[in-house]
Amino acid sequence: MNANTTSGKAPIVLVHGLWMTPKxxxxxAEYFEARGHQVIRPGWPGIDDREAADVRSNPEALEGVGLTQIADHYERIIRSLPEKPIIIGHSFGGLLTQLLADRGLGIAYVGVAPGQPAGVPTLPLSTFWTGFPILSNPFGINGAKQLSKSHxxxxxxxxLTRAESDAIYDEQVVPSVNRVFFEGVAAAVSGKGASEVDFGRTDRAPLLIVTGDRDHVVxxxxGKAIAKKYTKTGSPAIVEYREFAGRTHRLVSQDGWEEIAEYVLDWAETHAVVGQLESQLA
Structure with missing residues (x-):
């Protein structure tokens, strides 16, 4: 877990996605810390604070890990904080953010290119191709498959150029937690499973969904289908959607990431006031 203790502002919990580490x-994290927030960015169970190269060499701890186990892991960490945080997740971390929102653990939530919860079956071809190396082998559901550099x-x-992409791969990429991918896809299609949330929950703190228009994964x-699933319930809980032009799945590190980070933090700080009030009234 990485943290920088500050005071006066809500802590921020960052949830990384599949194939990645907290790095x-x-x-x-550095931007939010400079804005005065304590930042906590735990790794998934089996990843924790390990270097990517170590996880690639010894991936056994990732085998069989599921969505509920990961959500429980983050819940324990969040409940140990002195106050409810802003929770921000990227990719599958964005799906986990929605699961944590369903548990009422934060005062504002942001899903950055988030995975979809149960009941949002939208699956563009590029998204299917992203998961094909895992989904093509259902017998590997409890495995931990390494993504190729080309994929x-x-x-x-x-x-990026291939050389630039390979450099990030070497520094940050770890094997897939296969069960998470299978659980997410199965639940999205069937409407039931580990990624179920109450879309109509009335006391959920504000939620923002962010996407990039060049994203092959999400x-x-x-993103629009997720936001629509929440808003069409008629719940008064705030759910907003924002799309950024020219952005890929690396919204958190692609050149110009500062624009998105600023927008997300300004939104979260503003809407966290609503979440704090609801938390006090609960």
Missing amino acids: SWDTW FHFTFGND PPAI
């Missing part, structure tokens, strides 16, 4: 948050370039590094169609 993927370096840019935003990482397609999914994460499509704004293109805008998915």
Whole structure:
């Protein structure tokens, strides 16, 4: 867990996504800390604070880990904090952010290119291709499959040269937690499973969904479908959507990431006031 203790502002918990480590948050973590927030960015169970190269060499701790186990892991950490945090997740971390929101653990939530919860079956071709190396082998559901450098370039590094993409791969990329991917896809299609949330929950703190229009993993169609699933329930809970032009799945580190980080933090700080009030009334 990485943290920088400050005072006067809500802490921020950053949830990384599949194939990545907490290091993927370096840019935003430093920016949020400079704005006066304590930043906590735990690794998933089995990843924790390990270097990516170590996880690649010894991936056994990732095998069989599921969405509920990861959500429980973050819940324990969040409940140990002296106050409710702002929770921000990227990719599958954005799906986990929605699960944590369903548990009422934060005062504002942001899903950055988030995975979809159960009941949002939108699956563009590029998204399907992203998961094909895992989904093509259902017998590997409890495994931990390493993503190839060429596939990482397609999914994460499509704004970069291959050499630039490979450098990020070496520093940050770890094997997939296969069960998480299978659980997420199965639940999205069936509407039931580990990623179920109450879309109509009335006391959920404000939620922002952010996407980039060049994202191969979570293109805008998915982000819009998630936001629509929440808003069409008629719940008074705030759910907003924002799309950024020219952005890939690396919204948190692609050149110009500062614009998105600023927008997200300004939104979260503003809307956290609503979440804090609701928390006090609960």
